[in-house]
Amino acid sequence: MAASSTTVSSAGPSRPAPNFLERLRGGDEAAYVITFIAAASILLVTGLLVYELFINSADARAKFGWAFLFTQTWDPVNDQFGALPFIYGTLVTSFLALLMGIPLGVGAAIFLAELAPPKISDALTFLIELLAAVPSVIYGLLGIFVLVPILRVIEPSLRAVLGWTPFFSGPFYGVSLFSAGVVLAVMIIPFIISISREVILSVPGDQREAALALGATRWETTWDVVVPYAKKGIMGSIFLALARALGETMAVTMVVGNDPKIKASLFAPGYSIAAVIANEFTEATGKLYTSALIELGLVLFALTIVINGVARLLVMGADKYKT
Amino acid sequence: MKRFVLQVALLAALTTGVASAQQILINAAGATFPYPMYSKWFDEYHKKFSNLQFNYQSIGSGGGIKQVTEGTVEFGASDGPMNDKQLAEFHDKHGFGILHFPTVMGADVPVYNVAGVNSDLNFTPEALAGIFLGKITKWNDPELMKANPGVKLPAADIIVVHRSDGSGTTYIWTDYLAKVSPEWEMKVGRGTSVNWPVGLGGKGNEGVSGQVQQTPNSIGYVELIYAVQNKMKTGKVKNAAGNWVQASLAGVTAAAASSKEMPDDFRVSITNAPGKDAYPISSFTWLLIPEKIADPTKKKAIKDFLTWMLADGQNMTEPLAYARLPKAVVAKEMKAIAKVQ
Numbered sequence: 176m177a178a179s180s181t182t183v184s185s186a187g188p189s190r191p192a193p194n195f196l197e198r199l200r201g202g203d204e205a206a207y208v209i210t211f212i213a214a215a216s217i218l219l220v221t222g223l224l225v226y227e228l229f230i231n232s233a234d235a236r237a238k239f240g241w242a243f244l245f246t247q248t249w250d251p252v253n254d255q256f257g258a259l260p261f262i263y264g265t266l267v268t269s270f271l272a273l274l275m276g277i278p279l280g281v282g283a284a285i286f287l288a289e290l291a292p293p294k295i296s297d298a299l300t301f302l303i304e305l306l307a308a309v310p311s312v313i314y315g316l317l318g319i320f321v322l323v324p325i326l327r328v329i330e331p332s333l334r335a336v337l338g339w340t341p342f343f344s345g346p347f348y349g350v351s352l353f354s355a356g357v358v359l360a361v362m363i364i365p366f367i368i369s370i371s372r373e374v375i376l377s378v379p380g381d382q383r384e385a386a387l388a389l390g391a392t393r394w395e396t397t398w399d400v401v402v403p404y405a406k407k408g409i410m411g412s413i414f415l416a417l418a419r420a421l422g423e424t425m426a427v428t429m430v431v432g433n434d435p436k437i438k439a440s441l442f443a444p445g446y447s448i449a450a451v452i453a454n455e456f457t458e459a460t461g462k463l464y465t466s467a468l469i470e471l472g473l474v475l476f477a478l479t480i481v482i483n484g485v486a487r488l489l490v491m492g493a494d495k496y497k498t
Numbered sequence: 499m500k501r502f503v504l505q506v507a508l509l510a511a512l513t514t515g516v517a518s519a520q521q522i523l524i525n526a527a528g529a530t531f532p533y534p535m536y537s538k539w540f541d542e543y544h545k546k547f548s549n550l551q552f553n554y555q556s557i558g559s560g561g562g563i564k565q566v567t568e569g570t571v572e573f574g575a576s577d578g579p580m581n582d583k584q585l586a587e588f589h590d591k592h593g594f595g596i597l598h599f600p601t602v603m604g605a606d607v608p609v610y611n612v613a614g615v616n617s618d619l620n621f622t623p624e625a626l627a628g629i630f631l632g633k634i635t636k637w638n639d640p641e642l643m644k645a646n647p648g649v650k651l652p653a654a655d656i657i658v659v660h661r662s663d664g665s666g667t668t669y670i671w672t673d674y675l676a677k678v679s680p681e682w683e684m685k686v687g688r689g690t691s692v693n694w695p696v697g698l699g700g701k702g703n704e705g706v707s708g709q710v711q712q713t714p715n716s717i718g719y720v721e722l723i724y725a726v727q728n729k730m731k732t733g734k735v736k737n738a739a740g741n742w743v744q745a746s747l748a749g750v751t752a753a754a755a756s757s758k759e760m761p762d763d764f765r766v767s768i769t770n771a772p773g774k775d776a777y778p779i780s781s782f783t784w785l786l787i788p789e790k791i792a793d794p795t796k797k798k799a800i801k802d803f804l805t806w807m808l809a810d811g812q813n814m815t816e817p818l819a820y821a822r823l824p825k826a827v828v829a830k831e832m833k834a835i836a837k838v839q
Contacts, residue, residue, distance in 0.1 A: 250693035251664075252686065319708055348657060348698055348713055433662030433699025444698050450662075454701065457558030458664025458690040460584070 271356025528562020577666020
């Protein structure tokens with residue numbers, strides 16, 4: 176703390192009255208130091224997290240090397256560990272969730288912010304924000320007892336339409352990658368709606384007025400002017416939703432089937448990284464086993480960073496082409 | 499919720515206890531399966547000796563072994579005995595050994611949901627191993643038909659459900675399958691989590707039973723206590739003596755009583771026990787007590803508790819659906835308490 180405050184004072188702007196105490200009283204220095212500490216502590220926590228995951232996964236990293244990421248066997252009895260089925264399950268369920276969540280979430284946000292009467296909009300938004308506070312275990316229970324039976328009913332028609340693709344083939348047990356994707360979609364939609372709506376509402380009125388003055392219809396104004404203006408914020412809401420989907424544990428483990436195998440069909444059971452850690456860590460005996468589970472944590476961390484990075488690059492790339 | 503209340507009560511007990519110097523707090527951690535029993539015992543014992551408080555964290559057997567080895571708790575608890583490697587690790591770290599004390603017994607039962615079948619099904623060891631290995635895939639397989647004459651079994655695919663979380667229940671189940679099927683022992687082995695050849699994973703007993711109830715033509719396994727409390731239909735299993743046995747507390751105790759000579763360290767598996775009434779998928783659960791306890795008051799408290807648990811404590815097991823220890827085991831354990839120095 177002492178070290179950081181000295182760096183700050185040397186880096187601070189030089190003013191005619193450079194008395195440190197006076198500046199402190201003025202608030203600038205104090206605010207700088209306090210906010211710097213806040214920012215640094217986040218970095219510190221992240222750094223510590225990576226460090227701990229890295230150190231404690233040493234055994235598994237030494238034994239399996241990079242092959243850990245590309246092998247499919249998860250056998251605690253014979254100490255053989257490969258992360259690929261879990262990586263696959265995590266990616267597939269999150270992707271499915273986004274596939275269903277983005278159109279619904281952004282659509283609902285546009286409606287609530289631009290098109291709905293204010294009274295309805297406020298009431299609905301309140302309800303949606305309540306949804307975001309529901310604990311994930313509740314979503315998991317809803318998944319098992321409500322969603323899965325519904326999916327059993329829908330499944331034959333889904334199969335009739337899409338059964339020719341490998342994605343909807345094979346037996347359906349109720350719990351599956353698909354079910355997990357749907358539960359995740361329900362869970363992330365409130366995040367997308369809530370944040371996107373705020374962002375769309377904060378688009379300056381001038382923008383709308385200008386578009387309307389040029390003869391645009393209300394929908395043209397919304398879609399061609401307001402939404403592009405709010406695009407960055409909407410993307411932000413999607414990233415947040417994606418992060419939640421990647422790391423979700425309870426709800427996923429309750430409906431995903433928990434079977435570490437890679438199958439093309441979305442009707443097949445799968446497994447996710449967060450779910451296997453939560454399931455097996457408490458009873459994991461033996462150093463290599465624990466270490467492999469911790470390495471899975473490290474993989475999930477890296478996966479989150481990579482996906483977020485790629486998504487951001489894609490957004491930036493899209494921006495460049497447009498302008 | 500119950501646990502939260504317990505913690506609040508504990509906190510209250512702790513804060514009020516600060517004033518008296520005599521207050522003794524003993525920390526323990528481990529298995530979740532016997533937690534309701536232990537929490538009852540610790541509560542009853544606390545009523546007898548109000549200055550003595552046990553704080554038991556049901557974090558799982560693996561965690562219990564880890565914590566007692568690291569010395570962060572006074573004693574641990576586990577559904578599976580510590581293996582030789584773990585014993586050696588404990589000895590290397592502390593310079594003395596650790597003792598196993600069986601406390602109660604539990605069992606695993608097969609639960610199933612077969613379309614059109616309302617009677618109890620019989621399972622041979624070969625059938626259970628075959629189903630869980632993925633070799634018996636239809637309900638009308640000859641192995642199942644032979645064991646269930648007169649039952650109309652459908653020609654449907656068998657859907658296997660197992661535990662997804664690491665658990666002592668899985669250890670007992672896989673230990674049994676490994677004993678009755680050399681192929682299982684070679685391909686899969688025994689453990690709290692294994693590489694399942696087939697099946698879906700459900701989280702906890704409730705996850706498995708929920709999955710079985712919802713999925714037609716499925717089979718899974720749950721703890722006996724869970725099946726009893728939820729009045730679930732359970733299968734009969736053919737034991738080593740060749741009798742069909744429905745899981746019951748008496749059958750579990752019979753398994754322990756008929757088990758081969760009890761070793762001095764109590765580390766014994768009682769699955770596939772030879773007795774004619776023995777239920778074959780049974781197991782002890784153990785307290786893990788270090789051989790040396792430095793603090794004399796804590797040492798006395800733990801030894802006194804063990805003595806009480808083996809006497810009065812055993813009478814409290816059945817209302818909670820745990821099987822009590824056979825008399826011979828109790829007598830042997832009573833002698834073993836003296837080993838705690």
